[in-house]
Amino acid sequence: MSETRWLxxxxxxxxxxxxxxxxxxxxxxxxxLKSGHGLSMAEYEILVRLSEAPxxxxxxxxLAAEASQSRSRLSHTCTRxxxxxxxxxxxxxxxxRGVLAHLTDEGFRALERAAHDHVNTVRDxxxxxxxxxxxxxxxxxxxxIIVRVDKSR
Amino acid sequence: MSETRWLxxxxxxxxxxxxxxxxxxxxxxxxxLKSGHGLSMAEYEILVRLSEAPxxxxxxxxLAAEASQSRSRLSHTCTRxxxxxxxxxxxxxxxxRGVLAHLTDEGFRALERAAHDHVNTVRDxxxxxxxxxxxxxxxxxxxxIIVRVDKSR
DNA sequence: GGAATATGATTGAAGGTTCAACTATCCTGT
DNA sequence: ACAGGATAGTTGAACCTTCAATCATATTCC
Numbered sequence: 001m002s003e004t005r006w007l008x009x010x011x012x013x014x015x016x017x018x019x020x021x022x023x024x025x026x027x028x029x030x031x032x033l034k035s036g037h038g039l040s041m042a043e044y045e046i047l048v049r050l051s052e053a054p055x056x057x058x059x060x061x062x063l064a065a066e067a068s069q070s071r072s073r074l075s076h077t078c079t080r081x082x083x084x085x086x087x088x089x090x091x092x093x094x095x096x097r098g099v100l101a102h103l104t105d106e107g108f109r110a111l112e113r114a115a116h117d118h119v120n121t122v123r124d125x126x127x128x129x130x131x132x133x134x135x136x137x138x139x140x141x142x143x144x145i146i147v148r149v150d151k152s153r
Numbered sequence: 154m155s156e157t158r159w160l161x162x163x164x165x166x167x168x169x170x171x172x173x174x175x176x177x178x179x180x181x182x183x184x185x186l187k188s189g190h191g192l193s194m195a196e197y198e199i200l201v202r203l204s205e206a207p208x209x210x211x212x213x214x215x216l217a218a219e220a221s222q223s224r225s226r227l228s229h230t231c232t233r234x235x236x237x238x239x240x241x242x243x244x245x246x247x248x249x250r251g252v253l254a255h256l257t258d259e260g261f262r263a264l265e266r267a268a269h270d271h272v273n274t275v276r277d278x279x280x281x282x283x284x285x286x287x288x289x290x291x292x293x294x295x296x297x298i299i300v301r302v303d304k305s306r
Numbered sequence: 307g308g309a310a311t312a313t314g315a316t317t318g319a320a321g322g323t324t325c326a327a328c329t330a331t332c333c334t335g336t
Numbered sequence: 337a338c339a340g341g342a343t344a345g346t347t348g349a350a351c352c353t354t355c356a357a358t359c360a361t362a363t364t365c366c
Contacts, residue, residue: 004269011280014292018279019198021295022175023221024302040352045172060315068176073353075316080352097314097361116157126171127164129301130294137290139167141283142174148282149177193322213345226323228346233322250331250344 025125032121037114042069042077044118047086047111050103057102059092086110178278185274190267195222195230197271200239200264203256210255212245239263 007015030041039047045067050056058066064074078101081087086107092098103111127135160168183194192200198220203209211219217227231254234240239260245251256264280288 004272005276006272007275007280010292011288014288015275015279017292017295017299018175019179020221021298021302022171022179025295025298026172026175027221028302028305042352061313068173068180070354071315072317072355076352079316092314095314095362099315119157119159122160122168123158125298125301125305126168127160129297131290134290134294135164135167137284137287138294139163139170141287141291142170142178144282145174145178145278146170148278149174149181152181152278195322214343223324224345225325225347229322232346245344248332248344252345 028125029118029121033114033118036117037110039110039114042067042073043081044111044114045069046074046077046081046101047103047107047114050087050101051108051111055102056108057100060099060101063101081107181278182271182274186267186271189270190263192263192267195220195226196234197264197267198222199227199230199234199254200256200260200267203240203254204261204264208255209261210253213252213254216254234260 006012026041033039033041033044046063046069049063049066050058060074060078061071064071067074069077078087078089082089086104087101088104090100090102092100130138159165179194186192186194186197199216199222202216202219203211213227213231214224217224220227222230231240231242235242239257240254241257243253243255245253283291
């Protein structure tokens, strides 16, 4: 059994700030979306990705990857979004195993409304609070983390 | 109804990198803790805070605040941790409404074991991947976010 | 061509989180 | 002293996520 190599105190401070801060920030965003528009952040992310896809359609697997969700979770969430009328599913013509999720017009309008408030919350609790140079650092750092995590799968 | 002030493209890029990256990173940590030690990250955080508290005891409300959890969630989680024998609860002598959670010796040992692996995962997927200067930026940024979020409550 | 295997997606059950309602104790002002 | 209100924590139900099993279609390879 190898010795544990602890983080240095500054590393530990920074790491903890991230863990606590990100949990709180994502909580604020989730609550604000939910109370204002009845959407969770996970649902919102799905709608965003669909809205940007060509024809507002995406295969389930790709949507899951883009929204950082498991396929199972996406299936359940899509079922709920479908019941709300925001998304519809159809079988993929080129691969009959596949399913295309697509954003309905109602879904698009719901997203437009939610996005307005959401962006303001992101501004108030993130963009305005963080120095521009630190924001860039965050972009760099987390892009690298995404690469690292995806490499490990 | 006011116009939506969208983020600039670089702001949007950085923001999305953070959302995606942090979800994936926290997922990796959660899974690694769960598969290796049967603990969720939320449970781990609770054990850490308790281990650092004087006498390894903390009031529920303070523990909830330090672990960025709701009181309700903490209650449920403590019930599970108690069933595993890692935590015990006792009524607070100075305020009979209050409850003190305290880490058992078994809980402390479980934490020691989990921490060893956890720190290595944090190293592999975070510390080693992020430039030192960017790490400092993250510390600064999220400390400011914590202040901002807590101010809004 | 067809058996074996891989991939895409869904399902149900188990486990965890949130929300609102509730109990109990403590504090405040009169 | 005590009514009213605030604070601490728990609870159960509804909701969401995870996990393992399943079904169907596609691909590989002999």
